[in-house]
Amino acid sequence: MSALKNLIPAAVAALALCVLPGCSEKGPSGAPVVKVNGTTITKPELDRAVKTLLAQNRVNQTLPPDQMKKATDAALEQLTSAELLYQEGKKLAIKDLDQLVEQRYQKNRAAFPTKEEYDKALQAVGMTEAEVRDSMRKEIVVNYFVDQQFSAKATCSDDEARKFYDDNKAKLFQKGERLRASHILVSVDQKGSAEEKKKARDKAEALLKRVQKGEDFAAVAKAESTCPSRTKGGELGVFGKGQMTPPFEKAAYALKTGEISKVVETEFGYHIIKLQERIAPSTDRFEDVKFQIVQYLKMEQTRKAVAAFLTEVRRKAKIEKV
Numbered sequence: 584m585s586a587l588k589n590l591i592p593a594a595v596a597a598l599a600l601c602v603l604p605g606c607s608e609k610g611p612s613g614a615p616v617v618k619v620n621g622t623t624i625t626k627p628e629l630d631r632a633v634k635t636l637l638a639q640n641r642v643n644q645t646l647p648p649d650q651m652k653k654a655t656d657a658a659l660e661q662l663t664s665a666e667l668l669y670q671e672g673k674k675l676a677i678k679d680l681d682q683l684v685e686q687r688y689q690k691n692r693a694a695f696p697t698k699e700e701y702d703k704a705l706q707a708v709g710m711t712e713a714e715v716r717d718s719m720r721k722e723i724v725v726n727y728f729v730d731q732q733f734s735a736k737a738t739c740s741d742d743e744a745r746k747f748y749d750d751n752k753a754k755l756f757q758k759g760e761r762l763r764a765s766h767i768l769v770s771v772d773q774k775g776s777a778e779e780k781k782k783a784r785d786k787a788e789a790l791l792k793r794v795q796k797g798e799d800f801a802a803v804a805k806a807e808s809t810c811p812s813r814t815k816g817g818e819l820g821v822f823g824k825g826q827m828t829p830p831f832e833k834a835a836y837a838l839k840t841g842e843i844s845k846v847v848e849t850e851f852g853y854h855i856i857k858l859q860e861r862i863a864p865s866t867d868r869f870e871d872v873k874f875q876i877v878q879y880l881k882m883e884q885t886r887k888a889v890a891a892f893l894t895e896v897r898r899k900a901k902i903e904k905v
C-alpha cells in the first residue's frame with residue numbers, strides 16, 4: 584500500500600469535526616465555556632474533546648501548561664466549528680433521522696458483551712445514553728450536510744491525479760526496504776516498580792529460550808503474547824522505517840530472514856522479534872494508486888471548501904466565551 588493511505592484518514596479526520604461530543608438537544612449539563620448562537624458548549628464536553636484530540640495525536644503523557652492550553656484552544660475551536668455545521672445541517676431534511684440514530688446507537692451498544700460493560704464505558708467518558716444518542720445525531724446531521732453541500736461537488740480529473748502522482752512520487756510512492764515480522768510481547772507499565780519490570784523481563788527471557796529451542800514461534804505468541812497480534816500468531820504485517828518505535832525498528836532491521844532477536848525493550852514492554860521476510864524497495868504504479876489519489880484530492884477539496892464556509896459562517900455567528 585502507498586503512503587497516501589496515511590493521508591486519507593487525516594483528511595477525513597479534518598472533516599469529522601462532529602465526532603467530538605457536542606451539546607445535548609435537551610440542554611447541556613456542566614459549567615458553560617462558550618455559547619454559539621445561543622447554544623452552550625460545556626466544560627465536560629470540552630474535556631472530552633481535549634482527550635479525543637490528544638488520543639488522535641497519540642499524546643499519552645501529561646503536557647506542559649502552555650501546550651495543554653493550545654490543545655484546549657484547538658479542541659474548543661473544533662467544537663465550535665462542529666456546532667456551527669450542525670446548526671446549518673439542521674436546515675436540511677434527513678429522511679428517517681431518528682431511525683438512523685437508533686441504528687448507530689444499537690451498533691455501538693452491540694460492541695459491548697454486557698450492559699454492565701457498556702455502562703462502565705459510559706462512566707469512563709462521562710456521558711449518559713441520551714448524550715451518546717445526541718452526539719450520534721449531531722454526527723449524522725453534520726456528515727450529511729458536508730456530503731450534500733461539499734463532497735458531492737468535489738471533482739478530480741485524470742490529469743490532476745497524474746500531476747499529483749508525478750509531483751509526489753519520491754515522497755509518497757517510492758518505498759524503501761520493508762520487513763514482514765512477528766513478535767511476542769510481554770507488556771509492562773513503564774511506571775511500574777523495578778520488581779514488576781524484572782518479572783516481565785524474566786518471563787520474556789524464558790519465552791525466548793523456548794523459541795530458540797525450536798518451539799513454534801506462532802504457537803508461543805498465541806499462548807503468551809500480550810499484544811493483540813497474538814490472535815495471528817504475533818504477525819505484525821509489513822512495515823517500513825519510521826513506522827515502529829525506534830528500539831523495535833533497530834532490532835528488526837538488524838535481523839536476517841528467519842532469525843529471532845534477543846529480548847528488546849520498548850515503552851510497551853519486552854519483545855521477541857522474528858523476521859519473516861525482507862521486501863526490496865519499489866515504486867507504486869500510477870494505475871495502482873490512482874483511486875487513492877482521486878479520493879484524497881476530493882477530500883482535500885472538500886476540506887478547503889468546509890474551511891472557507893466556516894470562516895464565512897463564523898463572521899456572522901454570535902460566539903460568546905462564558
